[in-house]
Amino acid sequence: MKNNVPTILVVNDDGIDAPGIKVLIDAMMPLGKVVVVAPDSPQSATGHAITIARPLRLDKVHIYPDVEMYKCSGTPVDCVKLAVNKVFKGKKPDMCVSGINHGLNHSINVIYSGTMSAAMEGAIEGIPSVGFSFADFSYDADFSACVPYVKMVAQQVLEHGLPEGTLLNVNFPKADNIKGLRVCRQAKAKWAEEFDERQDPHGRKYYWLTGKFILNDKGEDTDVWALENKYASVVPVQYDFTAHHAIPVLNNWELDEINSDEN
Amino acid sequence: MKNNVPTILVVNDDGIDAPGIKVLIDAMMPLGKVVVVAPDSPQSATGHAITIARPLRLDKVHIYPDVEMYKCSGTPVDCVKLAVNKVFKGKKPDMCVSGINHGLNHSINVIYSGTMSAAMEGAIEGIPSVGFSFADFSYDADFSACVPYVKMVAQQVLEHGLPEGTLLNVNFPKADNIKGLRVCRQAKAKWAEEFDERQDPHGRKYYWLTGKFILNDKGEDTDVWALENKYASVVPVQYDFTAHHAIPVLNNWELDEINSDEN
Numbered sequence: 001m002k003n004n005v006p007t008i009l010v011v012n013d014d015g016i017d018a019p020g021i022k023v024l025i026d027a028m029m030p031l032g033k034v035v036v037v038a039p040d041s042p043q044s045a046t047g048h049a050i051t052i053a054r055p056l057r058l059d060k061v062h063i064y065p066d067v068e069m070y071k072c073s074g075t076p077v078d079c080v081k082l083a084v085n086k087v088f089k090g091k092k093p094d095m096c097v098s099g100i101n102h103g104l105n106h107s108i109n110v111i112y113s114g115t116m117s118a119a120m121e122g123a124i125e126g127i128p129s130v131g132f133s134f135a136d137f138s139y140d141a142d143f144s145a146c147v148p149y150v151k152m153v154a155q156q157v158l159e160h161g162l163p164e165g166t167l168l169n170v171n172f173p174k175a176d177n178i179k180g181l182r183v184c185r186q187a188k189a190k191w192a193e194e195f196d197e198r199q200d201p202h203g204r205k206y207y208w209l210t211g212k213f214i215l216n217d218k219g220e221d222t223d224v225w226a227l228e229n230k231y232a233s234v235v236p237v238q239y240d241f242t243a244h245h246a247i248p249v250l251n252n253w254e255l256d257e258i259n260s261d262e263n
Numbered sequence: 264m265k266n267n268v269p270t271i272l273v274v275n276d277d278g279i280d281a282p283g284i285k286v287l288i289d290a291m292m293p294l295g296k297v298v299v300v301a302p303d304s305p306q307s308a309t310g311h312a313i314t315i316a317r318p319l320r321l322d323k324v325h326i327y328p329d330v331e332m333y334k335c336s337g338t339p340v341d342c343v344k345l346a347v348n349k350v351f352k353g354k355k356p357d358m359c360v361s362g363i364n365h366g367l368n369h370s371i372n373v374i375y376s377g378t379m380s381a382a383m384e385g386a387i388e389g390i391p392s393v394g395f396s397f398a399d400f401s402y403d404a405d406f407s408a409c410v411p412y413v414k415m416v417a418q419q420v421l422e423h424g425l426p427e428g429t430l431l432n433v434n435f436p437k438a439d440n441i442k443g444l445r446v447c448r449q450a451k452a453k454w455a456e457e458f459d460e461r462q463d464p465h466g467r468k469y470y471w472l473t474g475k476f477i478l479n480d481k482g483e484d485t486d487v488w489a490l491e492n493k494y495a496s497v498v499p500v501q502y503d504f505t506a507h508h509a510i511p512v513l514n515n516w517e518l519d520e521i522n523s524d525e526n
Contacts, residue, residue: 042316045313045315047311047313048310048380050310050375051472053305055471056458056469056470057467057469057470085458086460111383111502117311120374152518156517156518160516179520183513185507195345204320206319206320207319209314209315209319209341209344237504238506239371241374241449243429244448247448250499254415255416255443256443257444
């Protein structure tokens with residue numbers, strides 16, 4: 001903690017008016033000075049997209065009393081970049097929290113998630129960062145069982161910081177009594193696409209992306225296992241994507257220099 | 264290689280009419296049966312975004328003779344999902360290649376890149392996948408020095424496959440004589456944002472996202488080092504984002520169960 005009153009950046013991907021971000025703001029208020037920068041519209045599944053082909057808007061809004069809030073026309077990652085550069089003006093916040101997402105971001109979903117991409121961008125900026133997600137997609141989701149754990153994780157992050165190059169992915173099961181927090185690894189899984197094919201009024205085909213979550217991992221040290229057993233999962237995530245174990249394999253390939261005179 | 268004539272899915276993020284994808288198509292034609300599914304408009308920096316809030320279009324197009332091609336209204340990741348599900352109808356291609364991107368996707372850029380996200384989606388689908396990118400952003404970029412190396416890498420991937428859960432990120436320097444290929448790790452770097460602040464004709468502020476690439480890594484085993492020294496870089500990438508080394512650190516935190524009766 002850099003000073004007595006830590007500054008906390010709150011962001012999300014469901015948009016600034018989502019109930020989940022209100023829960024997160026309320027949970028953070030006792031811990032420090034809260035500043036919110038969030039998308040002006042839902043940005044679920046935008047992954048680590050940034051906006052380069054059109055300009056961005058950033059406008060101060062007054063939604064909740066005593067909270068400094070800005071809405072942004074871009075993606076969750078844009079929000080973090082604008083927050084660091086234009087709101088905090090380079091003086092980094094002590095922590096960045098993202099969510100609470102309406103819907104889980106466990107396992108392979110970390111890749112598609114705007115919530116987690118915002119937290120990852122916070123980590124890239126050198127800010128201890130956490131994404132929080134809850135197993136209920138609905139607008140009326142009851143986040144109350146998550147709140148004490150959200151506070152607990154945030155307090156620990158403010159106290160200990162996070163190992164260099166890492167952030168946290170925290171997911172909550174839908175359960176009256178969450179059994180506790182489990183530090184986990186990302187379960188091996190994928191989505192099996194099932195495109196819903198329809199015809200528009202002009203006879204042209206179009207597709208809605210849907211899918212089924214396919215788990216390929218029976219480990220009891222995974223986030224999927226934890227959630228199925230009513231634990232909240234805590235996965236440390238990194239943004240060095242190098243598959244270090246594969247380097248020696250590739251070094252055995254025939255990847256010789258090509259003599260450009262021969263071509 | 265599953266059969267004598269391998270099937271090769273070609274995708275990109277610059278759009279189906281970009282010169283870079285034409286170079287990649289031409290390089291793949293001697294290696295197998297090529298099928299192209301690419302965005303109908305530029306999708307740079309869309310990361311791992313998928314399209315869930317609106318439906319998708321997928322239309323057959325006839326741009327290059329003897330090449331089966333489809334344009335898609337979605338992101339690069341949508342293209343791969345639609346290709347696997349609707350074009351290949353679940354019979355997976357033997358390889359997925361993405362690019363050649365106009366502009367580098369080395370180091371931290373792997374996270375923002377639509378090119379690399381498409382390749383990553385291919386890998387998640389269980390297809391040996393490679394993203395190719397070139398250090399020249401311009402429309403008129405001369406890709407000719409890259410071509411023999413693109414073929415070499417693709418041939419090796421068809422021959423050896425790739426270690427489970429990995430894909431390749433291949434970047435080419437702008438050099439008349441590329442010195443060869445180097446297997447590397449992702450360099451530690453970040454973008455320092457520099458938002459270009461302007462005023463619209465109505466007096467309201469808006470921002471263009473720009474930035475400066477900040478390298479925090481003097482290692483000679485990185486992709487940045489390779490490219491600066493006129494080598495093409497080959498980084499094995501994984502989509503298990505777990506920071507396994509951080510799990511024991513977190514297991515020392517105070518993350519106890521909360522007795523819900525007390526709250």
